[in-house]
Amino acid sequence: MSRYLAPSALLATGWNDQVLFEVAADGLITTITPSAAAADIGDAEVLNGAVVPGMPCLHSNAFQRGMAGLTEKGGPQGDSFWSWRKLMYRFLEGLRPDDVEAIATQVYIEMLRAGYTSVAEFHYLHHDAGGRPYANRAEVGERLLAAADATGIAQTLLPVLYAHDNFGGTPPTIGQRRFINDAAGYGQIVEALMKAVQGHPAQRIGIAPHSLRAVTPAQLTAAVGLADSLQPGMPIHLNLAAQLKEVNDCLAWSGQRPVAWLLDHIALDGRWCLLHATHTEIVEAERLARTGVVAGLCPTTEGDLGDGFFNAVPYLRAGGRIGIGSDSHVGVDPFLELKLFEYGQRLRFERRNVLAKGIGDSLGGHLYRITAAGGAQAIGQPVGSLAVGSRADWLVLNDDDPALAEQRHDGLLDAAIFGPARQPVRDVMVAGRWVVRDGQHPQAAASFARYRQVMKRLLA
Secondary structure (H helix, E strand, O other): OEEEEEEEEOOOOOOEEEEEEOOOOOOEEEEEOOOOOOOHHOOEEEEOOOEEOOOOEEEEEEHHHHHHHOOOOOOOOOHHHHHHHHHHHHHOOOOOOHHHHHHHHHHHHHHHOEEEEEEEEEEEOOOOOOOOOOOOHHHHHHHHHHHHHOOOEEEEEEEEEEEEEEEOOOOOOOHHHHOOOOOHHHHHHHHHHHHHHHOOOOOOEEEEEEEEOOOOHHHHHHHHHHHHHHHHOOOEEEEOOHHHHHHHHHHHHHHHHHHHHHHHHOOOOOOOOOOOOOOOOHHHHHHHHHHHOEEEHHHHHHHHHOOOOOOHHHHHHOEEEEOOOOOOOOOOOOHHHHHHHHHHHHHHHHOOOOOOOOOOOOOOHHHHHHHEEEHHHHHOOOOOOOOOEEEOOOEOOOOOOOOOOOOOOOHHHHHHHHHHOOOOOOEEEEOOOOEEEEEEEOHHHHHHHOOOOOOHOOOO
């Protein structure tokens, strides 16, 4: 049993001061004592700042960290996600499994230092550059698990089912050959990865039918059936309605918009995380909210790709659940994602504090709470709040950052999200183990040296 004293902590019940935590060897919080008496503190480690739950990152494409900054050149026609995707296909042609592991290790360290304590890895780079399965079909997935294990970040790995280029079962393109699996091959990958995480306290497997354009309705139904057969409550993630072209293609195929089609044809529930869902109409947003799904928002990537703004107001008003992710890792900062999420709504409606819960309530505190809870639901792990039975995944905030100086309680989160904070996180714990101290990760230098060599070869 390890014991920690926080000068203040954001518990599931709200902020409290002088909070004593007891954490078992399995990383779970066993006891929380607010307003702890001096006699109770004993040998507890005194933490150097306020404590908040670590933020889950519910959507990551780790290998895309290596692409950051490579696509910022004007094209002959209007650039979009679809032109960006062509460049992404070119970038991944040279990636080997050890490259993927090196890039993932680098970005996972960056995520931990920024305040993400767990990551949902959307893994679709299954095969070699020629589209041939590796001798071990789960090779790349196991490399991603190894990167998470080595860095200390918790992970829900989501092998992606990708079968087609567009709606109606259109054949895949050459650029997609590394992604493509039939049902049998996909099942083998999922089952192998489930064996690989068996008994691990901070790793889990989910499934991810890539999108309505990449799987047929029959394949989507079969994938959900696979999840049901393997593990009750297995997370299911799906890209949905991120771009207008996708909406228009879905209308041409089915006569319905993507969100409406999914609502009418699939029994959605709390296992589902619908990624982006950018182009969602008001009625669709309200219906979606009532299903209990999590909307997975990635504002830095959505801004980078010019996708648009999520229809947050009617969705949240109807009780919708949200979480955040860093997706392509053009930004690796949960506080920045939350700032851009709110700023997107301000630009859309031309007013301030659009997503505030009520008069006088902290906007930063509200956004942090709901996205931590939504992210925890999406990854299917006992995180996102500081409560007995939850895992000890937490951040010690850095009040030596000028933006946070002399702030208290929700004021710290307002300042970390909406102020000019440069290093709002001091220490990071995952599953009861310190992985970042004083802003530093013990493997940062070695990881960066390895990452630099990978990038030198890829960019040569």
